[in-house]
Amino acid sequence: MSLRYALLGLLAYEPASGYALTKSFEHHVGRYAWQAGHTRIYPELNKLAADGLIEVAEEGARGRITYAITEPGRAALREWMMTPPAARKVRDEDVLRLFLMSALPPEDSRRLLKAIIEDCAGEIDELRDTIAMLDEDCAEAGERLPFGRLAAEYGLRTYETRRDWALWALARLESH
Amino acid sequence: MSLRYALLGLLAYEPASGYALTKSFEHHVGRYAWQAGHTRIYPELNKLAADGLIEVAEEGARGRITYAITEPGRAALREWMMTPPAARKVRDEDVLRLFLMSALPPEDSRRLLKAIIEDCAGEIDELRDTIAMLDEDCAEAGERLPFGRLAAEYGLRTYETRRDWALWALARLESH
DNA sequence: TGCTCACATGTCGCGGATGACATGTGGAAT
DNA sequence: ATTCCACATGTCATCCGCGACATGTGAGCA
Incomplete structure (x- = not known):
């Protein structure tokens, strides 16, 4: 479930395409906090959009789809951020x-x-x-x-x- | 694949049962390094035993099976320890x-x-x-x-x- | 004009991970 | 003697994760 919130968190920072998000995971997020490849990212973005937590902000060249976080998305992210689970879970x-x-x-x-x-x-x-x-x-x-x-x-x-x-x-x- | 080596590493320290290993994951390993539940641990132990990397050291009360690492197991662990991958992969x-x-x-x-x-x-x-x-x-x-x-x-x-x-x-x- | 490469998104199969469910045992306290 | 709980191992359905494979596009350069 964390990938969901990782994506919401990045989109809360600024709207982005799946490709750009994939690069973020490669360069910073995935190296320090949470790794993910594009094969997981794209399906999860579609699910997030279906759930109304993000929305298509722009469809650009080469089929680029830029997503933006929605208000329900911000609420879900905030909820997750503010209620960490009791048990720590690490894979490093x-x-x-x-x-x-x-x-x-x-x-x-x-x-x-x-x-x-x-x-x-x-x-x-x-x-x-x-x-x-x-x-x-x-x-x-x-x-x-x-x-x-x-x-x-x-x-x-x-x-x-x-x-x-x-x-x-x-x-x-x-x-x- | 890392669970495999986490188990080998723990068994290199001392022989243990699946139950004891599960407790180790709950108390230290899973909190700092690599989480795993018993539903993954038991099947993996069986696979490790089938591959000859560990062996049954003792069968105790209540169906307890104590495993010990074998020489091939130690070699496999050493091999893995000494060749870390180029790309860091974290999930925390x-x-x-x-x-x-x-x-x-x-x-x-x-x-x-x-x-x-x-x-x-x-x-x-x-x-x-x-x-x-x-x-x-x-x-x-x-x-x-x-x-x-x-x-x-x-x-x-x-x-x-x-x-x-x-x-x-x-x-x-x-x-x- | 044509070539190349990064851009951009996707599917699929296999194996890993998780929570729910299942089953039985032995030590210790009442 | 009975009850209780930690001990102890497992399956199964479902989802997640990953590497391989697939497909097409536009910017820039020669």
Whole structure:
């Protein structure tokens, strides 16, 4: 059911086509929060439209269909946002690998931790660039919703934390 | 496919029954890394056994079947651990809510951020207790695999980071 | 003018995930 | 002796997710 709300959330930010939404999932949403491919996105958009939570805002070139969120859609999104379930539910392959780390022989653990540290470094650099650009746009355009900014900051802090954890785990392994 | 390796990883730590594994998913694995219910776990265990990656170690009371990982199982797990895919794939409903935060009116955002901060505080307290107990056991038992310790530390740091981010986001909203 | 490639939306089959339903067992307390 | 509840494993229908396959379009470039 979460994909539904992921789409509503993106459309609450601004109207978009299925193609554009797919790109959003590829570039940010799917990397940090909720992955989805176009084969799920298009059917779900049709269902959302059938349910009246979104509507066709424009039909453009190459069959492009731009959707916009409706008032019932905003209400449904708000309802979902404000009532998180008691039980946490996560599926993150990367974190699973971290969790199972000690199943490996120490030498492999070390190699994997070093790879994680490098990977995080790349991610952090990328996010720092993104944030710099967002902040410039903000200063120039004067008015921009902080959607990307909050999310980017969250991503940045998450990867910094993961890198620091890996450094700590590595040190812990060495002092054995 | 990840459930397969989550199970192998847990069984690499120590032999366990499907029931015990289900509890692990409820209590730690499913909350931080990879969720799964018993309806998926039992069939997957049967498949793993059929593939020779695990084996029945003991059949106990009430139909309990205790499984242990085999050498091919360890090899398959190691193979998977050491070759992470290029593309990150995440599904985390909580993080999705953070991502979509700005879709809400500011007043709702504030309420949600405050709820997140409280929720994180509870999680952090719980994890601190867990870690204290793990460290005591270590000192007392002298010898214990660091599986739970690394994972708990990761969880703790993750929730501290999330709390700090929420505090930052709240301050950012106020200064608007 | 023609070519190419990103744009743009879709179906289909298979396997994974989930909630509802089903069934029986043994330890512990009353 | 009985009752209760956690223990323990399973099926089934339905939906979700993913990779493969399908189809057509317009902008830009040579």
